[in-house]
Amino acid sequence: MKIDPNKSIFIQLADYIRFDIYSGKRKPNSRLESIRDMAIILEVNPNTIKRVYQVLEEEGLIYCHSTLGYFVCPSEEVIQKNKQKYISDRLKEFLTLLNNCNITKAEITKIIGELYGDN
16 A cells, blocks of 8 residues: 555545455455554554544444454445445535536536546
């Protein structure tokens, strides 16, 4: 994982794990690395990983088994609903930004078409 110094490391780490779950790289009920191991792998403070795990647990993406550690949510349906909400929230933020910049719907459509190679 490459860290962007211009963005909160906490947000980047949470997104990194989220995207692994959303993409299927981390399967339902699969075990996550321990807080200490994840901190070593990502070269960050264990307290940061603990906070990331707590937020992901609050979102329902992971759960903690008191003696075995953290695991990905067992429900594919919960993961998909979480993914849709995450994407929807980010799109709303982005569309608000575009609206604040007075970008029209036609301009947005044109830009998206160009990015996806539509003619």
